[in-house]
Amino acid sequence: MKVAVLDKNGKDTGRKVDLSKDVFGIEPNNHAVYLDVKQFLANQRQGTHKAKERAEIAGSTRKIKKQKGTGTARAGSIKSGVFKGGGRMFGPRPRNYSFKLNKNLKRLARRSALTMKANDNAIVVLEDFTIDTPKTKEFTSVLKSLGLENKKSLFVLGDSNNNVYLSSRNLKGTEVVTNSELSTYKIMNANSLVLFEGSLEEIEQNLSK
Incomplete structure (x- = not known):
């Protein structure tokens, strides 16, 4: 699959790059993408949620009424979850939501995500450029030139810039991310994927193993 290389002004440089079929032209595996995205989102969760349960509530331990003869249900503690101010029954506890996936599956998921973007014509290859001093205005002009001003876009740098x-x-x-920060979630979350020309070789090298 050949894609034209654009400059930062959105103009065709006259050069084309050939996207590897092993990375951008495979049969997408939807389940692999699902698992990798699920893992990414699970890893973002802090898991610090906590509610006090019956044993952690401060209150009297006396039996609040006699066992029989009241005509109502038995009740042994004011700290029970059925009473106002009591502990929460089966409340959330701190836990770790992360889980592991093997490298081959994660690699397949990223190749599948890149293939989906290629099939949707959502990949732009951009000539490497740099900015002398950090200026949002200058980067905004690049977005306008590429027609990405109001779209979710992910820029992948060849080298850290x-x-x-x-x-x-x-x-x-x-x-804006580097090759090492590229994930299936970020690829799928973007409407357009902008690959700096210098990033292609490393992406294809890492994912074609």
Whole structure:
């Protein structure tokens, strides 16, 4: 699959790059994508939720009424969850939501996500550029040139470029990452995937193993 290389002004440079079929042209595995996205979101959860249960509530331990003869249900403690101010029954406890996936499945998920974007013509290959000083205005002009001003977009850098990253940080819906930060969730969450020309070789090398 050949894709034209654009410059930061959105103009065709006259060059084309060939996207690897092993990375951008496979049969997508929807379940692998689902699992990888699920793991990513699960890993974001802090799991610090906690509610006090019956044993943790401060209150009297006396039996609040006699066992029989009241005509109502038996009750042995004011701290029971059926009474106002009592403990919560089966309340949330701190836990770790993360789980593991093997490397081959995660690699398959990323290849599947990239293939889906390629099939939707949602991949833009951009000529490598840099920004002398961090300026949001300059990065906004790049978005306008590419027609991505009001779309969720993910820019993938070939090498770490701090000025480009800082220039995009204040823009809602736009994210700049390096190859090592590229995840299935981020690919699927973006409407358009903008690959810097220098990032292609490393992406294909990492995912074609």
